Amino acid sequence: MSLAVLGVLVLNLLFLLAGSGILWGVRGWTDWREFGALGGVAYVSGLSTVSAIATLVPIWGGSLSGGVIVGIAAAVGAAGLAIGIAKRRPLPRRVDSWALSDLSMVVPTALAGLCAALLASFFRAARSSPLTAWDAWAFWMTKAKAIYFFGGLDPMYFRQLWGQSYPLLVPTLAAMNFRFMGSANTTALGVQWWLLAVAFVWAGAGLLRRIAPATPTWIFLTLFVALPQLDARLLERKADWPLDIFFALSACALLGWILTDEAWLLAVYGATLSATLLTKREGQLLAVCLVVAGLVTAGIRSRRAWLGVAGVALLAYLPGIPWRIWWTSRHLASDAPPGGLLHATFRNIGQAPAAFHLVFRLLFEYDLWLAATPVAIVAALLCLRFDDRRVAVFFLVAFTLGFVGWAWENWAYVSPSLPISTNPAVNPTNRTVASLVLLSILSAPVLLGQLLARRRVATTADRALLLANTTGSASASATTP
Amino acid sequence: MRTRTFRRPKYDRHVRLRLPSTFPAVAGWALVTVAALMLLVRLPRAVHSFSAAAAAASGRNELVGALATADSVDMSDAFVRDAFVDIPLHASFVVALPADEPGAEAKDGVNPTTFSAASPLFEDFLMPRRVATQAARGVYLVCFYCDPVWNARTRWISPVEGGGRIGVIDR
Numbered sequence: 001m002s003l004a005v006l007g008v009l010v011l012n013l014l015f016l017l018a019g020s021g022i023l024w025g026v027r028g029w030t031d032w033r034e035f036g037a038l039g040g041v042a043y044v045s046g047l048s049t050v051s052a053i054a055t056l057v058p059i060w061g062g063s064l065s066g067g068v069i070v071g072i073a074a075a076v077g078a079a080g081l082a083i084g085i086a087k088r089r090p091l092p093r094r095v096d097s098w099a100l101s102d103l104s105m106v107v108p109t110a111l112a113g114l115c116a117a118l119l120a121s122f123f124r125a126a127r128s129s130p131l132t133a134w135d136a137w138a139f140w141m142t143k144a145k146a147i148y149f150f151g152g153l154d155p156m157y158f159r160q161l162w163g164q165s166y167p168l169l170v171p172t173l174a175a176m177n178f179r180f181m182g183s184a185n186t187t188a189l190g191v192q193w194w195l196l197a198v199a200f201v202w203a204g205a206g207l208l209r210r211i212a213p214a215t216p217t218w219i220f221l222t223l224f225v226a227l228p229q230l231d232a233r234l235l236e237r238k239a240d241w242p243l244d245i246f247f248a249l250s251a252c253a254l255l256g257w258i259l260t261d262e263a264w265l266l267a268v269y270g271a272t273l274s275a276t277l278l279t280k281r282e283g284q285l286l287a288v289c290l291v292v293a294g295l296v297t298a299g300i301r302s303r304r305a306w307l308g309v310a311g312v313a314l315l316a317y318l319p320g321i322p323w324r325i326w327w328t329s330r331h332l333a334s335d336a337p338p339g340g341l342l343h344a345t346f347r348n349i350g351q352a353p354a355a356f357h358l359v360f361r362l363l364f365e366y367d368l369w370l371a372a373t374p375v376a377i378v379a380a381l382l383c384l385r386f387d388d389r390r391v392a393v394f395f396l397v398a399f400t401l402g403f404v405g406w407a408w409e410n411w412a413y414v415s416p417s418l419p420i421s422t423n424p425a426v427n428p429t430n431r432t433v434a435s436l437v438l439l440s441i442l443s444a445p446v447l448l449g450q451l452l453a454r455r456r457v458a459t460t461a462d463r464a465l466l467l468a469n470t471t472g473s474a475s476a477s478a479t480t481p
Numbered sequence: 482m483r484t485r486t487f488r489r490p491k492y493d494r495h496v497r498l499r500l501p502s503t504f505p506a507v508a509g510w511a512l513v514t515v516a517a518l519m520l521l522v523r524l525p526r527a528v529h530s531f532s533a534a535a536a537a538a539s540g541r542n543e544l545v546g547a548l549a550t551a552d553s554v555d556m557s558d559a560f561v562r563d564a565f566v567d568i569p570l571h572a573s574f575v576v577a578l579p580a581d582e583p584g585a586e587a588k589d590g591v592n593p594t595t596f597s598a599a600s601p602l603f604e605d606f607l608m609p610r611r612v613a614t615q616a617a618r619g620v621y622l623v624c625f626y627c628d629p630v631w632n633a634r635t636r637w638i639s640p641v642e643g644g645g646r647i648g649v650i651d652r
Contacts, residue, residue, distance in 0.1 A: 138605070228530070232530075235534075
């Protein structure tokens with residue numbers, strides 16, 4: 001293993017430690033098995049929080065030195081520890097046996113092993129694939145190298161490169177990796193993007209374990225690793241896949257909170273939503289989808305819903321404000337269409353049918369995304385028949401808003417340089433729809449769990465069993481009425 | 482008061498009783514089966530795709546991937562290698578392209594994409610060498626089919642490779 005790859009792994013271990021502190025502060029750990037199950041959630045929370053704070057350093061003209069990065073991670077972890085001590089959170093206990101105690105877990109465990117084997121196979125490409133995607137070397141990585149080599153936001157680069165208003169999380173994350181590698185090795189940086197895919201699987205499994213049965217969960221998580229567009233585009237090292245991964249995990253955490261009312265999930269929702277907002281400007285569109293879906297599902301008249309969904313989203317938006325002040329105060333281009341978004345929305349309304357057709361075609365293209373999305377939609381429509389429609393409503397509202405949002409982006413921004421086209425070189429829709437595919441992949445197991453659990457809870461004995469066993473790992477109890 | 486006229490027919494009650502208990506579960510299992518089959522069919526191609534990607538990537542990391550990127554935009558490897566070797570690590574440089582790009586494309590058979598890629602490619606991969614704001618004395622010149630006017634101001638330090646060469650502006 002090269003020193004550069006080792007540097008990436010050490011940095012990501014720091015993210016895991018910082019996130020473990022956060023999770024201990026907001027919920028505590030019962031035992032090491034639980035730590036293993038929720039380690040992915042801790043990692044994503046740590047990566048999101050540390051990276052969000054780190055974006056502020058270059059904005060204020062500072063250099064992202066090794067000491068600064070370790071300091072931010074330590075501060076985040078220590079803040080979690082302080083809260084944990086104040087709240088008297090339990091430390092993880094030793095596990096008596098790691099052996100499978102339940103035969104029903106054999107299939108999910110085998111699927112998890114298959115998923116891990118696929119990811120390990122993907123790692124070989126991740127550590128050695130050179131950077132060849134145009135946008136990556138034309139501005140994403142150029143910005144990252146400028147932060148790494150020159151510190152702050154060098155006006156030579158940040159005033160001239162394309163995407164002047166684009167948020168800083170991806171360049172900052174790459175710059176932190178370069179610091180830990182000891183060089184600007186964009187090839188080894190592929191491992192960071194691979195780790196984001198690992199994080200999606202690990203954190204997705206952790207977030208779903210209380211609200212979805214294990215077998216469908218691992219079928220869909222393995223499907224994610226097998227998506228044709230994942231190995232085709234993940235290693236491009238652009239911001240699209242990180243955006244989609246943060247968004248889907250944020251949606252899953254919010255859905256988990258709505259179903260289980262466990263407050264710690266709001267911290268995960270907030271951290272990942274903040275990362276979504278700081279990754280690409282499209283993050284704002286996705287955040288609106290989540291907030292509206294959350295409010296509709298949790299109750300538009302509920303004070304708890306407004307505090308939990310909109311209040312946390314507002315907090316998640318705060319780290320993006322300094323960046324907005326920075327680029328607007330320097331009169332940099334916002335890349336909004338001429339005349340503003342509202343004007344462009346109505347001026348180009350004639351393009352709307354073509355835009356909807358494009359999004360539909362690319363989203364449901366089997367050769368790009370397999371058919372996880374149609375499965376989730378059918379399951380959601382079936383779940384609308386139940387008394388408890390929360391999962392179906394959350395998914396359908398978020399999905400529909402996202403679908404309309406991506407179509408709107410297409411027709412509002414249409415121009416000779418950004419035509420409504422299936423060609424990925426001139427139109428990003430084949431990348432942006434991944435957000436809805438990942439939303440489907442994490443929602444489908446919950447929806448299927450509700451369908452499968454329906455008959456079981458019909459008997460009084462089963463109802464009593466579910467009430468007694470409220471902490472079962474593969475239980476779908478949280479989604480049944 | 483309900484009369485016989487308004488009473489629900491028996492078959493309707495049967496349908497209402499049966500559907501919630503069995504149909505969703507059957508549909509759920511059908512959807513799980515579809516997903517599992519989809520995965521099963523895709524798996525061999527996914528494994529092959531990962532292996533192919535790893536094989537394709539092997540040996541393409543020279544100059545931290547700059548040569549692979551140069552290949553993807555039809556730029557000469559030797560030219561890019563010269564730029565790395567001849568321009569000192571903390572020097573400044575400018576990229577010079579022909580004033581008449583369409584003319585050069587037609588005359589020398591250069592892909593328009595290659596001209597579009599030249600500046601951002603060198604700007605990114607040559608860091609920490611910085612792009613200069615002016616072509617002043619002491620600044621290095623990355624010339625890609627650039628105009629002969631540069632000859633009077635430049636001392637060339639590399640041979641022409643794929644239409645490009647490196648020089649230092651000395652007056």
